[in-house]
Amino acid sequence: MKKILIDIDDTILVDCYLEVVNEYLHTNYTYQDIKKYWVDDIVPEELLEEYLNYFYNKINIYDYGKTNENAIQIIEQLNKYYEVFICSAYIDHRNLEICSEILVHKHNWLIKNLPFIKPENFIFTSRKDVIPTDIKIDDKIDNLENADTKLLITAYHNKNIPETILKEKNVIRVDNWEAIAEILLNH
Numbered sequence: 001m002k003k004i005l006i007d008i009d010d011t012i013l014v015d016c017y018l019e020v021v022n023e024y025l026h027t028n029y030t031y032q033d034i035k036k037y038w039v040d041d042i043v044p045e046e047l048l049e050e051y052l053n054y055f056y057n058k059i060n061i062y063d064y065g066k067t068n069e070n071a072i073q074i075i076e077q078l079n080k081y082y083e084v085f086i087c088s089a090y091i092d093h094r095n096l097e098i099c100s101e102i103l104v105h106k107h108n109w110l111i112k113n114l115p116f117i118k119p120e121n122f123i124f125t126s127r128k129d130v131i132p133t134d135i136k137i138d139d140k141i142d143n144l145e146n147a148d149t150k151l152l153i154t155a156y157h158n159k160n161i162p163e164t165i166l167k168e169k170n171v172i173r174v175d176n177w178e179a180i181a182e183i184l185l186n187h
């Protein structure tokens with residue numbers, strides 16, 4: 001059975017980080033306003049430390065998340081034909097003492113929403129690139145390293161990566177979970 005590593009944030013779940021920022025700052029930012037990978041880079045520098053304390057101590061980010069359309073149903077299908085692993089990053093160098101708080105939320109969200117995946121198949125790391133496997137699905141191109149099939153799911157921060165670079169890195173862009181199903185379940 002081939003193995004698949006699937007990311008959580010902006011792959012299975014979308015939109016949660018910006019909602020928390022908007023609620024905290026009383027703003028209405030949209031993804032058009034986000035120019036970098038980290039959504040919270042939009043928080044003014046003088047408020048960032050306070051924001052991160054609030055974020056890690058008071059917020060369960062997964063209470064805010066929306067599931068990417070059809071993601072859970074398609075992962076359940078994939079789980080019949082592949083060995084599925086969920087691989088999610090949690091290190092935040094801006095606040096190493098408290099960033100592991102999010103691990104509890106990730107773990108609990110997974111056991112509740114993806115009960116068909118064994119918890120032994122949860123991988124929490126920030127070095128996905130060093131894990132060799134058959135297939136990876138992620139919104140961050142560097143995380144796809146070391147896989148035979150690399151599926152980059154379109155997100156606000158990767159939509160401008162040109163096709164030539166994707167080709168060079170042997171990466172296939174997928175706009176949604178239907179496109180993933182088309183590639184991985186169409187046999």
Ligand SMILES: [Mg+2]
Pocket residue numbers: 007008009010011138139140
């Ligand atoms: Mg991600």
